[in-house]
Amino acid sequence: MKKNLFSVLTAFMIIAASVLFSGCSDDDDNNNSGENSGKAKIVMSIDMEPNASMGYIVPVKDINVKTASYSNAQETYTCPYITSYGNWIFYVPGSANGTITKYTRQEDGTLSVDGGLTIAATTAMCVCVTVASETKAYASAPLDNKIIIFNPATMEKTGEINLNDTKWGLNGTSTPNPLGMIIREGKLYVGCGEFTQMPITAPGAYMMIIDTETDNPEKIFSDPRLSSASMFNGGMFIDENDDIYVTCWGSYGYSNGQKFGLLRIKNGETEFDSNYCFNMSDMTFDNIEGGYFQYSITNYYAGNGNLYVIAYCPGYAGESPDYINDKTNICLKANLYNCTMEPLAFPRTNGYSCAISQYGDDILFGLTTESNGTGIFSYNQKTGKCSSSPIINAQGTIMNICTFDN
């Protein structure tokens, strides 16, 4: 009996020891490899759903890194968006939270956390940060109906623009829902959602102008041709002519009759250009299933009229939407001025994919393809060639890519 007791106790001790020694160690060593140790020229924000309800901001040394290491990544909530200004990177949490965070690129390849600021406290949603200078920036809180003014160097709030006013809402409401923002000649142009139901906006594209000297709203104007003016950073851009182009996402195509594409506010004007409308909803394509796109939320302007777009094609979606298995999103190259658009030779990607950026001559796309890999794919503007596999492998859905010259 003593022998039995001894055996049992021995077995128990072995199990207990294995528990103690293996249970306390972390899962991964997460060593920072030399490949990823220099100052990051590429920073990606990545959503990890459905594997984990969170995301990462991942610094990558440069385009020669074959596989992105997460060892220097910063953790975020789901669907993280980022925008950059100099060495600063601002984490914009979208609908996951109301607090923005500032990171600074470091020479050792890491990102230092340099403060945070609560932008929205009643609805916990912040979708866009626009930096006017090293001491002044704006952050939009669509459901708080406010734009917070802050000092990006210190991350201290310096003021706010309260848009809770029937002057700015539709049909007697006081909820203009400020979304994407861009600054031109001392004026802050703010796309307004005028939501009727999340994420359905009122028909039409609504744009507000705020004077950056006084920070007072001056006017709101609209255009019925397209709907849902801008969203996150990148929802608007300025071309070589100082014309503003506004990405309209047409309530994701959920609302009949709302169209998506681009509108223009010409240099010196404070209204939409009635002579320009890049209506992507009504375009047809022979070489895609169903022949049309439902919406596009992201694009990237690379100059010389070259616009790159990721659009959702409902022809590749099942009866009930499957954002993981259905490869619905297609990369396109558009001519901004001719309002033409053609698919690029990339494999289709899933419904989450939306990141586009530029690195030298390469246009970078964050894609999750069925059989060609996941990560950053590239299109070389000089050769016109698309990479057939990721030039940087990365896990998760890339939401944004910021690139840096040095």
Add this chain to the structure above:
Amino acid sequence: MIKGRLIILLMFFCTTAATTKAQSLSGTVKDSTGNSLLPGVNVVIDGIKKGTATNKNGFFSFRDIPEGIYNVRFSFIGMQTKTKRIKIKAGKKNILNVYMIDNATKLAGISITTKRERKEIKEVKRQGIPVSVIDGKELSARGTTLQEVLNHQTGLKLRQTGGSGTKTQINIRGLEGNRVQIYMDGYALNTPDGSFSVDDVPLQFIDRIEVYKGIVPPEFGGDGLGSAINIVTIDPEYGYYDASMGIESYGVYNPGFCINHYFNKIKTAVTFFLGGKYAKNNYTMDSPYIQGLKIKRNHDKLKMKEFGLTFKFRNKYFNKSEIEIVGYKSKKETQGIKTNIKYTHAEVWTLGANPKLEKKGFLLPDLDLKFSGMVTYSHTCLNDTSSYLFDFYGNKTVNTYGGESGYVPNLSDDGLWDYRSDLNLKYHLIRDKMDININNSSRYVVRTERDTAADTFLGTNYSGLKSHILNVISSVAVQNKWFGGRLSSVITGRHYLINIGGTNVNLAYPGDAHPTHPDNTGNYLGYSLALRYDLTESLLIKLAAEHNYRLPKYEEILGDRITTIANTELKPENAYNLNLGILYDKYYNSDSRIQIESNIYLDKIQNMMFLTSILCYSKYENIGKALLYGADAEIKYDINKNWYASVNGTWQKSINYSKYVPGTNTVSTLYKKQIPHIPVLFFNWTADYRKNNLFGGKGQYARIYYEGGYTDKYYYGYQLTNNKSYKIPTVCSHTLGFEYGLKNRTILFGAECHNIFNAKEITNFNYPLPGRIFRAKIRFTSIKW
């Protein structure tokens, strides 16, 4: 030469034995709990062929036994034969007291915090599957919660989002949520709308709690991935009363009253129970989202009332025939953490009837019948229509979309009919050796959804659509005992059927929402094998293997019309489970016992359902595989009559076993990595002192106990980065309490302090728990154990 010495030696012994005849041997025989003297036990002295039996007091005696060394055998039907070696000394009255272990105790499973094991608990532990049993007697006066009790069990962790009545996930061996089935008296407890939680079960009426890890017994008809909790309520057969009041920090009150009376004229026993809970949950916590902000939880109230009216009919044919009418009503506010939710709340009421029939020798002498049915109607109203949104600083803003907690206003008026039946037939093919168990469990749920506020806001009119889901789970199990009972086996085959039908609409496409008419049926087969082998009287091993399914729940397959889209193609999750356990259970005397148990397990899960989200909408999809493995161990030591101590430890790994990035053929970097947000390592320990009449007098009972728990940190995300800030920190908490019983435990008082050092406690990322909690309870009862 040697032969000559042996002869001399033998002659010496013979001479010695023959020369003295005045010595005697006597003693008593008790059962292993030390609680009962055993009459009628055969006592035989080997070698001299003397035998006797114990008297009604368990006493035996022999006279005139020759001096020498003898083996004395004690045998009794249903008990393990015990042999004691004793040296009979010349001219002395030799005493031999013996504790016999019955077969049930010999097979005993795991865990109760008392030496006085009851028959029911022993029977549960006889099974070859890993099971922990908590004796309800230990909870009878404690001012604690069921969650707290479960949280100290091996392999089990509860993860809460707040105070009393808030959402709680039970995690057993890395599985949680709908993957862990909750039963009450063997029948699935969870209401379809999730309104009823384990904490709504009054603690004082719990007979025992069985925690099954890895494998679920065949007589439980439900589905699940192999882990389950069965709460067995007390069932006294005599008239009784019971009244109690519990109170705890942060405005939690928990009254309960029950009376039972037998009406001779109608030969019916009637039991009426009335209980409830009122909880403010108004503790202050640090905001996880806004640095430096302290949030006073002021919109987290729970009001709950419940009643049960049971009629037990004394029936000549059925051994048990009863019907229970139950009612439940609750109103629960929603506490905001990210934002300050001020008005959203949910109201639920349920009314139902639950007949039960049991008959031993049904139609055939060797056939036993158990039947239970249930019909309930539940009404749910989610009220989320605030015109304003609020922050924690006193500011408000106009609400763009009309809902505080969702993007759509809700004033729902949903009705749900739930029909269940559970039939169990047990045929004793060879009594006490081989049984066949046939079980059929059916559940048919019809939901009618109405929400005029949502419809008005969305510009639709889809209220009144009905859809249904049918689950039928049938099983056949063969239970065998081999080699005189040393080996027992249970082999089970299960069939799962699911059918979805009716009319459903996805409002995810506001401009293009059309009702659909799903009509899908699925059939699946599962099986299990459980073996138990007694290596020695005190040592046994258990081996169990199972392949089982968890059928999708209503909300997973049909969604909520508004933010969760239906997925009628959703497949059940399935698992392959393997468990190897070892148990050492040794009585040293009636007051001292040691139990050591250890299990190792391996579970492989496929088609895991995940909630995927995009553009404000969500949908459940089958995209995951997981490999779960781990080990747990527990030592329980009844040191003496008054002192008891235990310690247990669990190490569990939950590994992402999806090789590819979902929807691609790209190898995932998350492959074989720890799945986030699941505890990995935790320990619990207990010290307990109990004594009758501690302060003198009669019929008094006192118990002082200390419980500690340590849970190692775990992560909210995959461990990919060196900057792991999203984690659930290590917590070590201590609970101290006492119970005092007067008048043979008819008056009971208990008080305890949970987390006495007020350690920061988080079990779900970004949901801080209250910290230190004081609890007290007083109870008046005539229920006897």
